[in-house]
Amino acid sequence: MNKHLYIKKDLPFEIYEINILEADEKDLLKISEEMGLALNLEEMLTIKNYFSQKHRNPTDIELQTIGQTWSEHCYHKTFKGLIILPDGKEIDxxxxxxxxxxxxxxxxxxxxxxxxxxxxxxxxxxxxxxxxxxxxxxxxxxxxxxxxxxxxxxxxxxxxxxxxxxxxxxxxxxxxxxxxxxxxxxxxxxxxxxxxxxxxxxxxxxxxxxxxxxxxxxxxxxxxxxxxxxxxxxxxxxxxxxxxYVKNAGTGDHLILVGGRTGRDGIHGVTFASLELTEKSEEVSRPAVQIANPIEEEKLKRAIIAVRDLGLASSITDLGGGGLSSAVGETAYKFKCGASLELDNVPLKYSNIAPWEIYISESQERMLLTVPENNLDKVIRIFMNEDVEATSIGKLTNDGVLKIKYKGFPIAELDIPFLFSPPRFRRTAKFVKLKLKEPFFQEPKDLTKDLLRILSSPNVAxxxxxxxxxxxxxxxxxxxxxxxxxxxxxxxxxxxxxxxxxxxxxxxxxxxxxxxxxxxxxxxxxxxxxxxxxxxxxxxxxxxxxxxxxxxxxxxxxxxxxxxxxxxxxxxxxxxxxxxxxxxxxxxxxxxxxxxxxxxxxxxxxxxxxPDIRKVVSMDLKEAGNLIYIVGRTYAELGGSEYYRIKGFLGKSAPKVRLEEARRSMRTITRAIDKGYVRACHDLSEGGLAVAAAEMALASGHGLEIWLRNVPVAGDLRRNDYILFSESNSRFLVEVPEKYKKAFESTVNGAHHALIGKVRDDGSLIIYGLNGDPVIHAGIEELINSWKKPL
Amino acid sequence: MRCEEIRVCIVRVGGTNCDAETKRSFEDLGVKAFVYHFNEVLQGIDLLDYHILVLPGGFAYGDYVRAGVIFAKNFMARIGKKIMRFVDEGRPMLGICNGFQILVESGLLPGINGVSEHPEAALATNIPIGYRCGWVYLRHENNGKCVFTRLIPKGRVLRIPISHAEGRFLLPTVRGEEILNKLLENDQIVLRYSNENGEYAEGRYPENPNGSFYDIAGICNPEGTVFGLMPHPERAYYGWQLPDWTRMGKPPKYGDGKLIFESVVQYVIRKF
Incomplete structure (x- = not known):
């Protein structure tokens, strides 16, 4: 580290003063990078300005706290920032x-x-x-x-x-x-x-x-x-x-750290998440990955639910990205308080961790509770009985200032409002028009092979x-x-x-x-x-x-x-x-x-x-002889489809959503299920109608026949493969017993629908094309083999 | 004893995670069930105030080292005498999944010559290796010794799910046959993995989901009062828990798991 920027303080533990007051713009960026803050120049200047007014330099723990709180991960700068559009308009x-x-x-x-x-x-x-x-x-x-x-x-x-x-x-x-x-x-x-x-x-x-x-x-x-x-x-x-759901912490409440101990795992997780991955990420960011201990969290969960049921705490938050620095800061900010911490109370996995590391470590299975003085003993006992550590590490105060002490020495003092008002981002957006085109190829005669290939495609399998x-x-x-x-x-x-x-x-x-x-x-x-x-x-x-x-x-x-x-x-x-x-x-x-x-x-x-789980419908076909309906309309939308993918194309006709049609389809499905007409229902997604039909058949072991001629299509859609593999949204396949035919049809009347097939008892999937000849003919075993093979 | 007088003690530690649904199953039968942390048991819960003791599923103390071993050593060292007395009085004890692993590690099962100092069997890593969650068929093998399956006719096929990574029941390679014969002689084999029609899995995956020796899914002690099984009857208690109830029109009221809870409750009603 560069000597004139980092000054080790004369205290019985490791802490540095960062000479931000004398730093020029280049130094500021250097500090941001060397300390892993992931802050940009504007943000560093804001910090410099803040400390200039205080006539002092920040400590490492203060700068790290700001870096964590202002990280993309914690503060969502992009989603909260200003965006300038190409036409000059702004999105606030x-x-x-x-x-x-x-x-x-x-x-x-x-x-x-x-x-x-x-x-x-x-x-x-x-x-x-x-x-x-x-x-x-x-x-x-x-x-x-x-x-x-x-x-x-x-x-x-x-x-x-x-x-x-x-x-x-x-x-x-x-x-x-x-x-x-x-x-x-x-x-x-x-x-x-x-x-x-x-x-x-x-x-x-x-x-x-x-x-x-x-x-x-x-x-x-x-x-x-x-x-x-x-x-x-x-x-x-x-x-x-x-x-x-209690969140009413106030001045004087104890800040109780519960759960696992704090170690050096998970340092700079959030700033790491706010950067691109590079070749060096492995060595630089390895410590950013935390170590999991689910049993600790299982115990933690039991104790927290017990504290909840007895109403002993005034608020709770988890320690995630940013560790204590985020949890304490956000709690204080949310309840318009300050906080005063004794950082040496934090239970550690091992000694020799610098104070700033303790404060931003993302060690897992920890949460922060605020507990009124009167309930403190009761809360700690509940955690003890579950073999979980619970420690008071400080209190909420009424001055709006975050004060941290370590071994009796003050090491940080930051105004909470400053901590939660980072400079706003202004970024420009550009809309890029992609040059894509729709492929053209002859319709294959036998689509069985294509179906089997799609069933084996990793995204469908x-x-x-x-x-x-x-x-x-x-x-x-x-x-x-x-x-x-x-x-x-x-x-x-x-x-x-x-x-x-x-x-x-x-x-x-x-x-x-x-x-x-x-x-x-x-x-x-x-x-x-x-x-x-x-x-x-x-x-x-x-x-x-x-x-x-x-x-x-x-x-x-x-x-x-x-x-x-x-x-x-x-x-x-x-x-x-x-x-x-x-x-x-x-x-x-x-x-x-x-x-x-x-x-x-x-x-x-x-x-x-x-409302009643006994009316829930699964996607496997139930009984031979039942009718198969399609609800929703099929468009020539194969852009990004699995069908194009196996043919080596991307295309440009990504499926759209027509709100009116979609809403009607969904509404009628709900109504038909509630009335008990539906024995099976499956949505059409990757691989379209063909894959949905195949999945319903193979799940059940029953066979299925489909007549493409009946499928409601939009416009001039006259290709079997397009109708089979289009991935148009808002469509369902529905199995309905013959006896409900009329009732079902009148229920779904408002939506595009058609009777397009029936359940067979011979374990084969037969799809008849527009001219009445089979375009797909496969046995269930064949479908299962293709579908289960890849993974 | 009347049904509502029966008290079930379900003991959990950090990592136990099937206690609530186990409690629910017992309570559905009208008995009183209580879940206690092992710390509470140490602090003064008297096991002899209860008629049935249950070690539910989960990952006791994380199952680090070997499944069930830490809790087994812990409770045998600290309340072993109490447990022995509980068992000696003919009070039933049930271990489900992790509970089964604990019963084996503590020497309570198979317990051919009483509680053994060292485990006489093992629940080893699955073959094929890895965690597996799914429904299996189990053939009831017991001739009437096991108090947890007395309401189930011999040969009846049950459907109950498993969910574990260490459930391969093993006997020592050297004396395996001998111990197996002893288990058969004592009527200690309770459940074996089978197919839908009750034909034994004969080690075949996935009917035998973990490679268990002799397709063993559950055994009891020679007295029939201590029972351990890998499958989770509490997950097959109600009809709506079945994997295929949607094929039946509407869910049946109960699943096969209920028979196990019912059997032991009936036993306690008669015995005490």
């Missing part, structure tokens, strides 16, 4: 202008707490609410797949605990590079997709299984752009008595070998599991029955369409919303709330920011149009590696309810 916060706006305008009475806290909370039934959060953990998983993924799960579970909810289900959506990626093509520092895949899957399973929280829903997606940027989304759903390593049954409340039918077909959504004395269920589903993102991010976002909702509706879900999770490239590059703006516009329009408010979300930006940026990826998680 993407978040407020689009995401939160839909929620605000919809103003659903069942939304209890949205965007405010660690997790969104919606009403469930009786005195209960549902809390939901989905996080990303891409950067750590790229460096250390097992630890990165496991701590991703641990972190999102703590988010749910952080609103006093008992975690009852987990979800995970993963994106990897192709597993057969050529080793020789890997740039230095990038790990092979197969290595990352194995580690991430093991990490997810290990955490959820060990904590006893069922992993019930998810997806795995493969894309070249994920080679350098693995995508790991971890979600958690919790249940809480709404009256126990069975994920059973992975999903079976997750415990999806623990707690004994999983009503609709990830698999259904004799041969384990893929369920559209998971259903949980969380209360013993009620039949009401929670429906959990997701939507993700990265390949459309290569063509048009607006329709990619719209499709993800449609897919998440229709998956939910397909099993009987309704009153749906959404969560958004963006995984994007570096927002400082105008084209990446431009596409982010477009996706946000779609989020507003379609969330509002479907009357499905966003209740929580999270963005992970800077997903870039030497191989380039990540494909813009938006995960939409949908949380619905079903």
């Amino acid at each position: 916060s993407l978040f407020k202008t689009f995401i939160a706006k839909a929620t605000r305008e919809l103003s659903m009475p069942w939304c209890i707490s949205v965007f405010e806290d660690n997790a969104g909370i919606i009403y469930f039934e009786g005195v209960y609410g549902i809390a939901v959060k989905v996080e990303t953990h891409n950067h750590p998983s790229a460096i250390e797949p097992f630890g990165g993924a496991a701590t991703g799960v641990g972190g999102v579970i703590r988010d749910v605990l952080g609103v006093w909810a008992d975690p009852i289900a987990c979800t995970d959506v993963l994106g990897f590079g192709p597993l057969d990626y050529e080793f020789a093509k890997l740039p230095p520092g990038i790990k092979h997709p197969r290595y990352i895949f194995r580690g991430v899957v093991a990490g997810i399973g290990s955490y959820g299984n060990n904590m006893g929280i069922p992993t019930v829903n998810g997806a795995i997606y493969f894309d070249e752009s994920y080679v350098g940027n693995v995508v790991v989304y971890c979600g958690c759903v919790g249940l809480l008595p709404i009256s126990k 069975s994920k059973e070998s992975v999903v079976r390593t997750y415990d999806h049954e623990v707690k004994g409340n999983t009503v609709l599991k990830p698999f259904c039918g004799k041969n384990n077909g893929p369920s559209d959504a998971a259903v949980i029955k969380p209360l013993d004395n009620s039949w009401r269920g929670i429906v959990i589903s997701c939507g993700i369409n990265p390949s459309y993102g290569k063509i048009n991010v607006y329709w990619m976002a719209a499709s993800a919303i449609d897919e998440a909702i229709r998956n939910n509706v397909a099993v009987g879900g309704r009153r749906i709330a959404l969560l958004d999770n963006f995984v994007w490239g570096n927002p400082e590059k105008p084209d990446r920011l431009g596409s982010l703006v477009r996706a946000c516009v779609a989020c507003y329009r379609f969330a509002k149009g479907f009357r499905t408010p966003f209740i929580s979300g999270k963005d992970s930006l800077y997903n870039e590696s030497p191989l380039g940026p990540v494909t813009p990826t938006l995960l939409i998680t949908a949380i619905g309810v079903v």
Whole structure:
């Protein structure tokens, strides 16, 4: 370190004064880089200005605290900043202008707490609410797949605990590079997709299984752009008595640090997540990945729920990105307090950790409670009985100042309001028009081979070998599991029955369409919303709330920011149009590696309810002779489809969402399910009609015949392959017993629908083309073999 | 004894995670069930105030070292005498999944010559290796000794899910056959992995999901009052927990798991 910038203070422990007052602009940037702050010049100048007014230099712990609090990860500068559009117009916060706006305008009475806290909370039934959060953990998983993924799960579970909810289900959506990626093509520092895949899957399973929280829903997606940027989304759903959602801390309350001990693991996790990955990330950022200990969190959970039930604490928050520095700062800020800390009270894994490291360490399984003096002993005893450490590390004060002492010496004094008013970002966005074209090729005569190839495509193929390593049954409340039918077909959504004395269920589903993102991010976002909702509706879900999770490239590059703006516009329009408010979300930006940026990826998680779980519908066919209907219209939309992909094309006709049509389709499905007419229902997504039909058949072991001639299409769509493999949104296949034919048809009357086939008893899938000749003819065994082979 | 007088003690430690649904299953039958942390047991819960003792599923103390071993050593060292007395009085003890692993590690199962100082069997790493969660078929093998399956006819096939990475039941290679014969002679074999029709899995995956010796999924002690099994009956208690209830039109009221809880409750009603 450069001597004149860093001055070791004469104290009985290691602490430096940073000579920011004498630093010029070059020095400031150097300080930011050398200390791993990831702050830009404007931010450094703001800090210099602040300390100039105080006539003193900051200590290392003060600068680190500011760096953490102002990081993209903690403060979401991009979503809160100003964006200048090419036409000169300004967007004042993407978040407020689009995401939160839909929620605000919809103003659903069942939304209890949205965007405010660690997790969104919606009403469930009786005195209960549902809390939901989905996080990303891409950067750590790229460096250390097992630890990165496991701590991703641990972190999102703590988010749910952080609103006093008992975690009852987990979800995970993963994106990897192709597993057969050529080793020789890997740039230095990038790990092979197969290595990352194995580690991430093991990490997810290990955490959820060990904590006893069922992993019930998810997806795995493969894309070249994920080679350098693995995508790991971890979600958690919790249940809480709404009256126990207590957040009323005040001056004098103790700050209680509970859970695991603090070590040097997870230093600079958040600033690391706010940078692009490079060849050096491995050595520089290894310490940024935390170490997981699910059993510690299991114990922590028990104690927290006990404290909640007795109403002994005044607030709670998790220690995630930024560690103590974020948790303490945010707590003080939220309750308009200051905080005074004795940092040496923090229980450590080992000695010789510098104070700044203690303060920003992201060691796992820790949470921060505020507890009134009177309840202190009771709270500590509850934690003791669960074999969990709980330590008072300071108190909330009334002066709005964060004061930290270590071994009796003051080492930090920062005004909380300053800490939470970083300079606003101004960034410019650029809209790039891609030059894409629609391919033309002759329609193949026999489409059976194409179907089998698509069934074997990694994005469509069975994920059973992975999903079976997750415990999806623990707690004994999983009503609709990830698999259904004799041969384990893929369920559209998971259903949980969380209360013993009620039949009401929670429906959990997701939507993700990265390949459309290569063509048009607006329709990619719209499709993800449609897919998440229709998956939910397909099993009987309704009153749906959404969560958004963006995984994007570096927002400082105008084209990446431009596409982010477009996706946000779609989020507003379609969330509002479907009357499905966003209740929580999270963005992970800077997903870039030497191989380039990540494909813009938006995960939409949908949380619905079903009034009576006994009416839930699964996707496997039930009985030979039953009728098969399609609901929704098919367009020539093959851009980004699996069909084009196997032919080596991308195309440009990404599926759109027509709100009116979509809403009608969804509404009629719900009505038909409620009336009991539906024996099976499956949404049409990757691979379109052909794959949906094949999955329904192979799941059940029954056969199926489909008549393409009857399929309602838009415009002049006269090709069998297009009708079969188009991925148009808002469509369902529905199995209806003959006896309900009339009743069903009148129920779905408002939506495009048609009788297009029937269930056979001979275990074969036959699809008749427009001219009446079979274009697909395959046995169930053949379908199963293709579908189960790849993973 | 009347049903509502029966008290079930479910003991948990850090990492136990199936206690709530186990409690729920017992309570559905009208008995009183209580979940206690092992620390509370040490602080003065008297096991002899309870009629049934249950070690539920989970990862006790993280299952670091070897599944179940830490908790087994801990409780045998600290309340071993109490446990022995509990068992000697014919009070039933149940170990589900991790609980089964603990019973084996503590020497309570198979317990051919009473509680053994060292484990006489093992629940080893699955073959194929790895965690697996899924439904299996189990054939009831017991001739009436096991108090947890007395309501189940011999030969009946049950459907209950498993979820574990270490469930491969093993006997010592040297005296394996001899011990197996002893187990058969004592009527200690309770559940074996089978196919839908009740034909033994004969080691074949996935019917035998973990490579267990002799397809063993659950055994009891020679008295039939201590029972350990890898599958989770509490996850097959209600009909809506079944993996295929959507094929049945509407879910049946109960699943096969209930029979296990019901059997032991019936036993306690008669015995005490």
